[in-house]
Amino acid sequence: FFLVQRACPYMGGQDKNFLSVRPSAVVPKGGNVTLRCYYRGGLYNFTNFTLYKDDRSHVPILHGRIFQESFLMGPVTPAHAGTYRCRGSYPHSPTEWSALSDPLAIMVTGVHKKPSLRALPGPLVKSGETVILQCSSDTVFEHFFLHSEVTFEEPLHLVGELHGGGSQANYSIGPMPSDPSGSYRCYGSVTHSPYVLSAPSDPLDIVITGIYEKPSLSAQPGPTVQAGENVILSCSSESSFDMYHLSREGEAHELSLPAVPSVNGTFQADFALGPATHGGTYRCFGSFRTTPYEWSDPSDPLPVSVTGNPSRSWPSPTEPSSKTSNPRHLHVLIGTSVVMILFTIFFFLLHRWCSNKRVSLTKQRPLPDSELYPHVPAATDIQEKVP
Numbered sequence: 001f002f003l004v005q006r007a008c009p010y011m012g013g014q015d016k017n018f019l020s021v022r023p024s025a026v027v028p029k030g031g032n033v034t035l036r037c038y039y040r041g042g043l044y045n046f047t048n049f050t051l052y053k054d055d056r057s058h059v060p061i062l063h064g065r066i067f068q069e070s071f072l073m074g075p076v077t078p079a080h081a082g083t084y085r086c087r088g089s090y091p092h093s094p095t096e097w098s099a100l101s102d103p104l105a106i107m108v109t110g111v112h113k114k115p116s117l118r119a120l121p122g123p124l125v126k127s128g129e130t131v132i133l134q135c136s137s138d139t140v141f142e143h144f145f146l147h148s149e150v151t152f153e154e155p156l157h158l159v160g161e162l163h164g165g166g167s168q169a170n171y172s173i174g175p176m177p178s179d180p181s182g183s184y185r186c187y188g189s190v191t192h193s194p195y196v197l198s199a200p201s202d203p204l205d206i207v208i209t210g211i212y213e214k215p216s217l218s219a220q221p222g223p224t225v226q227a228g229e230n231v232i233l234s235c236s237s238e239s240s241f242d243m244y245h246l247s248r249e250g251e252a253h254e255l256s257l258p259a260v261p262s263v264n265g266t267f268q269a270d271f272a273l274g275p276a277t278h279g280g281t282y283r284c285f286g287s288f289r290t291t292p293y294e295w296s297d298p299s300d301p302l303p304v305s306v307t308g309n310p311s312r313s314w315p316s317p318t319e320p321s322s323k324t325s326n327p328r329h330l331h332v333l334i335g336t337s338v339v340m341i342l343f344t345i346f347f348f349l350l351h352r353w354c355s356n357k358r359v360s361l362t363k364q365r366p367l368p369d370s371e372l373y374p375h376v377p378a379a380t381d382i383q384e385k386v387p
Contacts, residue, residue, distance in 0.1 A: 019086040019101040026147055029110040032074030037086035046088025054083040081108040081195035109187055112198035113139055117186045127210040128175050136168035141188030144169040150182030181208045181293035212296035217284045219304055226308045228275045236268035241286030244269035249281040279305040
């Protein structure tokens, strides 16, 4: 047995080990990941290992280094993107190394503009149906990667196709027993650097419906209300759902509230819609905290209609209420006030300047009358002229 153990490293990779990464092989630029090398069968836990990058690009921290237990790599740059392998040394023979592991792809994100991700026909998928996830971008990407930590262990590679000046890729999931539920993102990349990815798309939640019995939905004070009147939609069920989700026909997003026990033994959530302005058709679903992407059947549809004109206590956007001044008159009033304030300040400064001037004149040396009034003859001259 000892001889077989020593021979395994040279038997064409029968003793392959495993390279893992945490928290994810998809890491944003500037982030950190931890790499660990270990034997897949559990017989060996390598205390020393070394890493190799398949594209032979020079990553200084890896060059000729031997690591123990695990290796923290980061902050990562686009140069770190690529596939890695590891080789571990045996506890009984530290100078002898195992076969290379299978490759592990490290993808660095945030280098290109993000694509968009949508579900066809929609993100709420009835159990047993098929959903198509479509990743698209104005940028021409030759590769797309679809990522879901719930559904895929590794990002799923899709081939990009030219479409309307950009590119897109489709991925079909279903029908059951496959479970497409979860939160998805997609990334794009170009051929010359396939592991250098774009920023992630906005998350897309795929929800499977029809797993549990439907709840009921009611409106208070009723499904027909006056414009401006408050409306509360109550979703309830005898099942002990943790959450309820309210959807409105034609809208992509749902409102969610935790369920609370009610006095009649059901579990209920009250959605306050506020003053009614326009109607719509509503449905609600129930779900459990442990399976947030698996919902019940939808409740029966509840049409809510709004009648009458808005109450005078809710002013129209184009008609100000009695407590709101006309904007044009308000501008005139503000302008007049500013002019009056400036005029008052100017008059005060002018009055103060004149007062200071008068005081300065009184402090000067008095001048003779002849200098003050050169056109008026002196008194002695007048006396000399009298006969």
